[in-house]
Amino acid sequence: MKDSPVLIDTDVHNQIGSLLPYLPKAWHERYQTVKVPYGAHYYSSIGTNRKDAFPDKGGVPGSDPQFLISDHMDRYGIDYAILTGSGVLGLSLDPDPDYGNVLAAACNNGMIDTWLNVSPRFKGSIFVNASDPMEAAAEIRRHASNPNMVQVLMASAARMPYGQRFYHPIYDAANECGLPVAIHPGTEGKGISGAPTPSGYPTRYMEWHNILPINYMTHVNSLVCEGVFEKFPKLKFVAIEGGISWLPHLMWRMDKNYKALRESTPWLKRFPSEYIKDHIKLTTQPVEEPNNPEYLLQILHMIEAEKTVMFSSDYPHWDNDNPKMAFPRMPKEMKQRILAGTAAELYGLHTRPERRDDIANDLADQIAGKSKQSPEHVWGEDE
Template sequence: MHATTTTATTIVDTDIHNEVLRQEDLLPYLPEAWHRQWMTAGTGIGMPYYSPVGVLRRDADPGNGGVPGSDPGVIVRDHLDRYGFRYGILNWGRALEMPIHPDPDYGNAVVSAHNEYMADAWLPADPRFRGSIVVNHADPQAAANEIDRMAGRPGFVQAIMCSAARLPFGQRCYHPIYEAAERNGLPVAIHPGTEGRGVSGAPTPSGYPTRYMEWHNILPANYMTHVNSLVCEGVFEKFPGLKFVCIEGGVSWLPALMWRMDKNYKGLRSSAPWLKKPPSEYIKERVYFTTQPIEEPGMPEHLHSILDMAGIEDRVMYSSDYPHWDFDPPNVVASAIPRAIRSKVMGGNAMELYRLE
């Protein structure tokens, strides 16, 4: 294993995107009724925005006909070994689109097949791999059943769902998912990239942006919506053991949201009588955030101030987003993080949350 270029002794990557190598590899795990649809249409969710730099890194092409991220051996050599990761959390790429497919039965079948494929083909490939159970939040009870089904399998450390949705995630229809996650001792994570696609709503409150850059810039607005909903709807009071992970949503928006929520709580707390403390306290205690895409202000100390103002030094975790175009290597992120909390961010917080080691 190559030595890491950071000063952290343990580095955990909380966001590696893997894919099925060949479309037909999923067929043994998929009910026959869905074989033709899967081979013909795949996830069936298109991307309306054109990225001039693509989505996947060209230098991560495995060279065997698969897309970047589809070969476990390549990820081990090109990523885990290169940077000296202690663990890498695998979060399916295109499978995360299934909650915004119009057919929930197809969505349930495809995510279940991916989870089985993860257990058989990916997690045994390297002892550093850990997996996320992808679930279809469009069918919350089926998602809860899937968490119960897969949680006991070796190597799975969280449930994950896409951040695009038709309703904010604090609403009661989603509570079976959180109950199952709490029951199994797993965090629930969300990941962006599906906003405005499939049967989800528009990616902004005012409708659809014009271009990829505009769409990509505003993705944190959806995370603000979900965090606000989770807190105000009392999810963290109803499920005291639940931890929530916001992957790839940034952190610079947090202080402003916390301040606004706490200010309004003083005058409007009667509308949320289940809240027993200021909203910001729930966020600091129960919500985790990943670094990629780490904000890059012109003056690096401004990011340090943001992290300090948010009070989330125990809730930020390194992520690379491998093999996407805006991949952040660990040495670059480590240099942007205050030295006093660097070891926590680069590995310590993830080790604790996911109960690794």
């Protein structure tokens, strides 16, 4: 459709700023001492953020809404940015659930005041403390009526796999409110979550970063096998920044074992891969980059990427992706779905925001095959 979004970025990291104004006074001293617990613990020589993403007026990358719009959204013609915060997901991993709960509420109120009220192009995530599912469900219901809050967001690190019944109050609230539940990495191996791999702790950042998909495999496996999508049939689950190429292997293995072991999961009515394709969404960054780009295209076909994959940039982090350069050539329909179509349906963003510019219109022409630019500047030529 002519007025449909052209490009939706499903993982943009914004800085909410100090949470002190949004916290009850009883928590001020603790917050001033420890802030949000469980930040980075593996040293990276290149840091977290791009060096060119610092706002002109000062501050850290992702802290200035207007600069983020001009530096990232306007540059690439991004219609909407799904905001996922920065350095706050550790709130789910504190041993004190009450502190995690007040931090989550403060993050949500701060998100609304400092970002969602600035531009209709920003859409927010409802932060919840997954360690206290009943309070997390209440937090979801408090914000579900706000049309600018479009998903629930939790740390991908957890005490136990996310399909287990302990977490079902969160899914009940999200299912009731029509909101997807998303997870995001960065806290694996911290707080009450335990080691980031089944064999313990990696030595350095590169090892930790390489192996993050195993945690996503754990959660997807758990969600399906525990029957979450039978119990909550409208629920969608978004695996942000966990990669893509692991999913075919997991689906094949789950389907094979289901044939012999289905008596242990009698609530499942379909093959596990069918639940995955209907309920799980992946975001693209950091997309795998095989030497032969055709291999990635094969993976995308295997997982029916036109309904399971959504574009994300991970701005302003060091490995963020340029939407015009991140992928191999692919069929036009698949490209349009990854860039915006699937996200538009998931988040209810069916029309472009009122503010449009020449960059966005140029991108729309590129996707429609009308670009006058040379092929290397076009986001994935059509097959």
